[in-house]
Amino acid sequence: MNTDKVKSYTHIYKHGTDSRVKEWFIVCVLVFVVFLFLPWTQNIRAKGTVTTLYQDQRPQQVNTVIGGRVMKWYVKEGDYVKAGDTLVQLTEVKTDYLDPDLLQRTKEQLAGKQLSVEYYKSKVDVTGQQIGAINSGLQLKLNQLENKLSQLQLKVQADSAEAVAANNDFIIGSKQYSRQKAMYDSGLVSLTQLETRNQQFQNAMAKKISAENKLANSKQDLTITKIEMSAVQQENLEKVSKAQGDQFQSLTQIASGQADVAKLENQYANYVIRNGMYYLLASQSGQIIKAQKAGIGEFVKDGDMIAEIVPNKIQYAVEMYVQPLDLPLIAPGQKVRFLFDGFPAIVFSGWPKASSGTFGGEIVAVESNVSINGKFRVLVKEDISDKPWPKELKIGAGANGITLLKDVMVWYELWRNINGFPPDYYKKEEAQLKEKK
DSSP states (O other): OHHHHHHHHHHHHOTTOOOOHHHHHHHHHHHHHHHHTSEEEEEEEEEEEEEESSGGGSOEEEEOSSOEEEEEEOOOTTOEEOTTOEEEEEEOOOGGGOOTTHHHHHHHHHHHHHHHHHHHHHHHHHHHHHHHHHHHHHHHHHHHHHHHHHHHHHHHHHHHHHHHHHHHHHHHHHHHHHHHHHHHHHTSSOHHHHHHHHHHHHHHHHHHHHHHHHHHHHHHHHHHHHHHHHHHHHHHHHHHHHHHHHHHHHHHHHHHHHHHHHHHHHHHHHHHHHHHTTEEEOSSSEEEEOOOOOSTTOEEOTTOEEEEEEESSOOEEEEEEEOGGGGGGOOTTOEEEEEETTSOOBOOTTOGGGOBSOEEEEEEEEEEEEOTTSSEEEEEEEOTTSOOOOTTOOTTOEEEEEEEEEEEEHHHHHHHHHHTOOOOOOOOHHHHHHHHO
16 A cells, blocks of 8 residues: 555656756757847738729729710620720700701701801902902003193193293284384374284284183193092092902901801811710720619719729739838838738748748839828839739738838847837838939
8 A cells, every 4th residue: 555655656746757847948948049049020011902003904983974864774784895885875865955967957057157158258359359450440540641631731831832922922912003003193104004903913912812711721621630530549449448348347257257167166076076975985994893873764964973894904003001100111112021811821920931822012102191091001013023913803802011121130029029119221222322322
């Protein structure tokens, strides 16, 4: 009985046996010390969503440009369409565009207005020819009057010379008559001789008066011709002014008609474009989602969204949000590791190369303005030097990002976390060299 107690006691308390606890403790300490000196990559973790790097690759809204009524749907949600495919047909609801022959009638109005402009142009040409004819007639009339004026001037000169000669004859006749009368009074000549000299004197006087009247008539004709020339010029000026007034009126009508033609052309082009807006086409190839209108006969307003198209060809990116405290540590060109929702991964924080199922990325942009959630938005594209991102990714899928920072020892990282210090900021050597230059 006592022997059994001794064996039990020995079995429980291990008296007299060698213990390996100390050796295991030393091994654990050595392993822990070695672990403390292993390299550790500092990182910043942030959540984000899958998006695209380019705006034209994001989901595009198909909006109505004009208001109308849904007449026919050519697609349904989930369908894949190509760029240019017809999505929906609308019908007109505004009274200004209900006429089925609106385009033809507008075209006829445009043609009529264009003909009106051409007619006025022809009228301007005819008026110009009329003005030319009036000026030509004036020139002919002036030439005729100038010839007549020249003849009258010569006639005045001739009549003036004749009047001078008649005056000289009158003076001589007057003197001769005076001498003859004195001789008659003295009894030297007979009465017959005196009467003969008186007759000659009366003839000279008559010739003088006739020559003076003829000269006065010639001068009067010359003055009348000059007045007639001025009257012809005045009459021509009135005719030309009236014709020019008609011409300017026609030019005004042409300018007004051309303005109406431009307005009708603009209106016609707008009608043609509006007719093309009754059919909403796919702006790019992709899948139809979020069809907003229920069916046939539903009214839509200008700018209403009909549906959305998710493009087929997408260059994926990730938008993630970082805390303002971590913003100074983020810069374009830094590497990021991602865990996408739906894709299993084994992650060893601090050892990205040992992680499995993660995908590489590279920061391309850091927004300078804070978002409404109080964080800063960062865009990350696919790292072409790493394995490609999954083709099954969809826009809006979740992503956990691990932004890789400086490589430090494990003991330093533990010390930093215990003291609450932020990660160490670093720049690539190339960036540092550029800053030194």
